[in-house]
Each structure stands twice: as structure tokens, then as C-alpha cells.
């Protein structure tokens with residue numbers, strides 16, 4: 001492994017040997033190098049779960065919040081300081097289960113953040129329960145009769161909400177993942193990257209081999225601004241298309257819409273209170 | 287025990303939602319204030335947009351009496367239902383003014399044909415202006431000030447609207463004057479020219495202005511009455527003051543946004559009611575372990591659950607006090623006046639920043655929706671206390687320091703990295719389960735309580751220093767209890783009002799022990815504040831007066847109860 005500015009000496013990684021998360025961690029570092037980011041200008045916000053631990057293993061600003069709540073946190077960090085690069089990270093349970101409502105509304109709001117979901121189709125940290133993306137019939141110690149619900153389709157959901165950037169990658173493909181992540185972070189607006197991630201401990205169905213047999217790079221001629229074609233890709237289940245499915249460049253971001261940044265992107269911490277205006281408001285009450 | 291001119295005139299305007307009661311209230315109070323009177327207004331309304339039966343109480347006088355009263359001196363019912371709605375508050379002394387056309391059933395009505403006069407002025411839409419002007423005539427307000435106000439307010443709507451309003455004002459005022467000179471109404475109100483320079487401000491606006499003055503530049507919330515008033519106010523001033531205002535998808539998102547904003551260096555607040563706050567609890571707990579500042583405004587209303595959406599109660603003290611799992615310090619303010627709401631909300635931002643803890647501003651529907659004339663607020667030269675630091679490369683967010691508080695850095699400000707964590711953590715902000723680290727971190731966080739206590743806002747003592755009976759209250763009951771006790775005119779009864787309810791200010795024990803007997807007055811069923819005094823000050827508070835019907839106390843009735851309990855003496 002190459003050395004990186006984002007390596008952190010003290011990190012004692014608690015993932016199982018062989019876990020897909022290791023590839024994602026390496027892909028992230030690669031991405032940050034591609035983008036020549038400075039750790040100081042990067043904020044990674046995460047929720048709870050194995051995936052949510054990722055920022056602990058990187059040198060950067062970090063807010064490791066609560067289960068499912070990374071998106072409101074990340075949205076606000078970006079809104080309070082648009083100069084920071086903000087990433088929200090979590091597992092499929094974290095982002096699609098506990099945080100599902102926030103995901104819906106973050107897409108609608110369109111803050112300029114990148115959302116990375118480690119999709120292992122299972123709950124890792126709580127030892128193997130079904131997640132919203134687990135297949136029907138998937139049995140676990142809790143879903144003893146198999147999962148009854150329809151699996152959640154994050155890509156189709158995001159595209160139908162007109163998310164501004166939607167992509168899928170496979171953790172085993174480090175280079176491909178890095179490339180897509182770089183595009184997602186560069187993209188101005190909300191970017192969702194769903195990363196297929198093998199959990200070697202609790203998911204004996206969706207293994208490295210299982211993913212390898214199914215993933216298929218999105219063809220070069222795919223036009224990511226074509227929403228219907230993107231949806232078609234998202235609906236595919238026999239094969240799993242990886243790459244950038246959908247991009248909508250035309251949307252205003254949340255921060256761009258805020259009057260606070262009309263004339264400057266000065267972070268809020270550098271602004272004072274306008275006491276003259278305050279006095280004016282009070283005088284109007286006379 | 288009787289009411290004198292000191293207590294002013296209590297006017298109630300009542301009718302359906304949508305009939306313009308609020309317009310009458312806002313115009314009349316402003317013009318009366320400018321005419322030289324102190325005014326106070328409070329409304330009660332049903333949770334519906336049209337219809338129903340709502341009313342607004344306006345107290346007018348030459349003394350400040352910003353408290354709810356049941357008594358009605360002048361009633362202006364806009365329909366028959368209003369009479370039924372207010373039946374219990376109408377007495378033989380109540381003067382009822384209105385138009386015969388709408389109030390067929392009433393015998394002793396002082397008839398002013400609001401609509402008829404309005405038609406003369408150009409159309410029925412001016413009926414409310416006629417009513418306002420008539421009341422102004424009765425109370426010897428200044429017509430020219432009303433004219434000025436109407437011209438300003440309706441300027442944008444065009445010349446003919448202004449003209450119609452002015453004519454309606456003239457006709458209404460004349461009708462009011464005639465009633466007065468006929469001897470059917472006469473109120474001897476003295477004027478106080480100083481009120482012209484006063485401001486008219488609601489509890490909600492005072493909280494919002496206090497927040498702005500405290501440097502609030504981020505507010506995220508989900509609408510819920512009565513907390514929304516603060517959100518609206520901030521939204522109307524977002525460009526002017528550079529405030530990020532966001533209606534979150536739910537309260538959970540709202541509070542997490544506020545924490546994210548503080549983390550990135552903003553000064554953030556959420557505003558809600560008990561029902562919404564219940565959802566924010568996990569975020570409060572997150573503030574606890576991340577040592578994030580947070581300002582939460584909770585406008586209480588009756589629960590449980592949706593309770594009574596537009597009514598008032600002090601039922602969420604326990605919720606706020608115990609919100610969030612685990613143990614961590616917090617500060618709870620409960621302003622008693624609009625001035626205090628302004629000052630304490632401003633202070634909340636400094637204290638949250640200084641101690642890196644959640645700070646609550648606890649109000650209620652009655653407080654938020656009432657407004658009154660007060661001398662201009664002190665916007666203060668007292669600057670915003672910024673307790674953040676520019677970080678160095680070796681910065682540790684949770685460093686142990688001598689003062690017990692870790693310097694708070696902001697990502698991107700300085701060379702350091704800011705790592706915060708919902709798990710128990712090391713000084714660097716990384717997960718740990720080590721016994722010694724857990725102990726030290728807990729002790730660091732809880733240790734802030736001592737300086738917070740030392741830094742408390744002391745309670746306000748009203749009345750004799752040497753008291754036998756102490757009437758204790760908190761939050762919005764300040765003026766009501768003070769007026770009730772002053773009505774009794776006893777030299778051995780004093781009032782003690784707490785505007786910091788947690789942690790209890792250090793002088794609490796001494797002040798309470800000096801009393802032979804105590805009476806705790808609060809708007810809830812179980813006596814939450816009395817229990818708090820007992821739990822945290824070890825004081826056996828004796829008597830209590832509690833009301834949980836969704837309405838504010840009425841000071842006259844309260845005075846009687848206080849007198850009865852005061853005579854009973856000792857605290858058991």
C-alpha cells in the first residue's frame with residue numbers, strides 16, 4: 001500500500017480480515033490524492049456501523065455522529081462553511097434504514113456533499129440482521145423465515161427524485177471506485193455513491209464471487225443525463241451495472257440558494273452580528 | 287381586594303378566526319401605545335384556521351400590567367358565538383360594544399354600526415378600522431396617530447384603500463367619542479408620554495431578537511406551534527442578518543443540523559414545542575458527549591402527545607431537564623418577561639459556547655403569543671463571546687485542561703483537525719473503552735456544572751426583603767404572580783421568580799429557608815418545579831397552586847388562592 005497524507009498512525013482498525021471495507025478505505029485515500037485534497041479542508045461525517053467507523057481510519061476532520069443521522073449533520077456543515085469538502089459515510093442500514101427519511105430529503109435539498117454508502121446487504125456491527133437492501137428470502141438469526149420485504153433500490157429511488165449525481169461501484173474494484181468517487185466529490189451538488197461491499201462474516205450469499213459474477217461496467221455510450229436510461233440501468237437485477245448512472249448538472253445547490261452566500265462564500269464563523277440592522281429592527285417596533 | 291384604575295382597562299375582542307381580530311389587536315395596541323398608554327395583549331385561539339371562537343385581550347393603562355386577566359371591562363364581540371364563548375368572563379360591569387345587526391340576542395348593547403359606518407367610508411372591508419377607531423375614541427387615544435399608522439400600513443395597497451381607511455377611522459372615532467360624551471363609558475386613564483418611545487414586542491420576537499443579538503446565524507426546525515413564531519421571525523430576517531434558515535424534514539434532522547452547524551463554526555438554534563422536542567432528545571444526548579454547544583427554544587403547550595395545540599402549559603420542564611440518555615450537564619432558562627427573553631436567549635449562545643453544553647430557553651404558548659410595551663431593549667455593546675480557538679497542527683478536540691474545558695476548534699480554521707465523536711473517546715476524539723479514559727472524560731464533562739452554577743442567573747425577589755410567605759414561580763408566570771401578590775398588598779408576602787431553573791442558582795436555599803411558608807405556582811398537574819426544588823435543593827416546598835386547563839392563570843383568582851394558603855401558614 002502506498003503511503004498517503006491521509007494515513008493515521010494511531011488507527012487500530014477493527015474490521016474483520018478480508019472485509020470489503022478495507023478496499024473502500026484504500027479507494028478513498030486514492031481519491032483524495034487524485035483530488036489533491038488537504039486533510040484540513042476535508043470533513044467526513046458518519047453514522048454508526050462498521051462503515052461508519054471509516055473516518056476514524058483517515059486523517060481528516062471527522063464528526064462520527066449517531067446512527068442514521070450523518071446527512072443532516074453533513075448538510076449543515078456544508079451550509080455553515082461552503083469552502084469545506086464534505087462527505088457523509090455509512091452502511092446500508094445507516095443510510096437506507098435508520099436514515100432513510102434524511103436521504104430522501106437530502107436529495108431534494110441538494111447540498112453539495114458526497115454520500116458514500118457501503119452496501120453489504122446486511123447489518124455488520126449488530127451481527128448479521130437483514131438490511132433494507134437484503135434480498136427477499138435472505139435468512140438471518142433474526143429473519144428466521146427469510147426477509148419478507150422488497151429490497152430497497154437506492155439508485156432507482158435517487159434517480160426518480162432527480163438526484164444530481166448517482167453512481168454504483170464495487171469495493172473489489174479499487175481503481176474504478178476511486179475514479180467514480182473523484183467524479184462524485186468534484187460534482188457540484190448531492191452525489192450518491194452506492195458501493196457494493198462484501199461482508200465476509202455475516203453475508204455468505206453476496207460474496208466477492210457473487211458480485212464479480214454480476215457487476216458489469218456501464219457502457220461508454222451511456223449518456224448520464226438520460227434519466228430514463230439511467231432508471232433502466234438502476235432496475236437491472238440479473239447484472240449489476242457499475243459506474244455513473246445519472247448526472248444532472250442543472251440543479252442549484254442548497255448553499256447556492258441561501259441568501260447568506262449571495263455575495264460571498266465566507267464561512268459563518270467569520271461573520272459578526274450587524275448591530276446597526278438589529279437596532280433598526282427594534283426601532284420599527286416603536 | 288379590588289381592582290383600581292391602576293389595573294387599567296381590559297378590552298376583549300372576540301369572534302371567528304379569519305374575522306380580523308389579529309389586525310384589530312396589532313393596530314389598536316400600537317396606536318394606544320403611541321397615544322401614551324402602556325399596553326399588553328394576549329390571545330387565545332382554537333386550533334383551526336377559519337371559524338371557531340377566538341379572542342384577544344388588550345390591557346390598556348398608565349401602569350405596566352403585562353399579565354393575563356379574566357375580567358372584561360369592554361367586550362367587542364364580532365358575532366353571537368363570542369358571547370357564549372366568553373360567558374364565564376362577562377360580568378354586570380362588562381360593557382359590550384358592537385353592532386346590533388350581528389348581536390340580536392343582547393339587551394344592553396352599546397350599538398355602533400361598524401359595517402354601516404364602513405359602507406359609508408367605501409365598503410364593508412373597513413369595518414375593523416371602524417371598530418379600532420371607536421375603541422380609540424372611547425379611550426381618548428389620538429386619531430391623528432391612527433391616521434398616520436393606517437396611511438403607512440396601507441400605502442402599498444393604493445390610494446383608495448388608504449382613503450377608505452382614513453374615512454372609516456374618522457367615523458369610528460366620532461362614534462366612540464359620542465359614546466364617551468354621552469356618559470355611557472368613562473375610563474379615567476392617565477397618559478404617560480414616555481410610552482411613545484417604548485417598543486411593542488411579543489415573547490416570540492423577543493426570543494428571536496435575543497438569538498440574533500447573541501450571534502445566531504443558523505436555525506433549523508420543523509414547524510410546531512408555538513415554536514414556529516421564532517422560526518418565522520428569523521426567516522423574515524435571513525438576508526438582513528446572514529442567517530441560514532432551514533425547515534428540516536423532522537425534528538431529528540433539525541437538531542442534528544444545528545449540531546453540524548456549531549461544529550462548522552456557526553451559532554445555531556432550534557425552536558420547537560414539547561412534541562417536537564421529544565424527537566430531538568437523541569440529538570441533545572449527542573451534544574452531551576460531543577461537547578457541542580446547542581441552543582434549544584421549547585415553547586411549551588399542553589400534552590401529552592398533540593394535547594391542545596394552541597393552548598398553554600408549563601408541562602415540559604421534566605422533559606427538558608431529563609432529555610437525552612446518559613448523563614451530561616445542561617442549562618435551562620425560563621424567561622419571565624420579554625426583556626428577559628431577549629437577554630437570556632442572547633446569553634444562551636454565550637453560555638453554550640463557553641461551556642460547550644446544550645442550553646434551553648423554555649417558554650410557552652402564552653408567553654410567545656403575548657406582547658406588551660416595554661422600554662427599548664438593550665441591544666448591548668456586550669459583544670458576542672467567541673470561545674473558539676484557531677487550531678495548531680497538534681490540536682486535540684477533547685484535550686484535558688486545567689480549567690476543565692477543552693478548547694473548541696473549527697474545521698478549516700487553523701492547521702489542526704477537529705474530530706468529534708458520539709462514542710466515548712480519547713483526547714483526539716477517537717473511540718475508546720478504556721476505564722481510565724471513560725472516567726476522566728465523564729469527570730471533565732460533569733465538572734462543568736460547578737462553574738455553571740457559580741455563573742447562574744439569580745432569581746428575582748419582588749416585595750419585602752423580610753417575608754413570611756414566599757410565592758415561588760418560574761417562566762411566564764412572572765407578571766401574573768407579581769400582580770396577584772401586589773393586589774393583596776401584604777407586607778409579609780414576597781414573590782421569588784426563577785428565570786434560571788437548572789442548575790438552581792446558589793442563593794436558592796437561603797432564600798427559601800427564610801420563609802415560614804412557601805407556595806409554588808405553576809401551570810402543570812404534578813408540580814414539576816416544586817419537585818425540582820426538592821430534588822436539587824433538598825427543600826420541602828409547602829403549598830402549591832397548579833393549573834393545567836391550557837389557560838394562563840388569571841391574577842385575580844390567583845390572588846385569592848394565595849391569600850387563602852398564606853393564612854394557612856406553615857409548610858406542614
Ligand SMILES: Cc1ncc(C[n+]2csc(CCOP(=O)(O)OP(=O)(O)O)c2C)c(N)n1
Nearest residue numbers: 048049050051067091092093094123124125
Ligand atoms: C438509534 C440506534 N439504533 C440502533 C443502533 C444499533 N446499530 C448500530 S450499527 C447498526 C446497523 C449497522 O448496519 P449498517 O449501517 O448496514 O452498517 P455495517 O455495520 O453493515 O457497515 C445498528 C442497528 C444504534 N447504534 N443506534
Ligand code: SF4
Nearest residue numbers: 016019050124199200
Ligand atoms: S462484520 Fe462484515 S462488514 Fe463488518 S467488518 Fe466484518 S466483514 Fe466487514
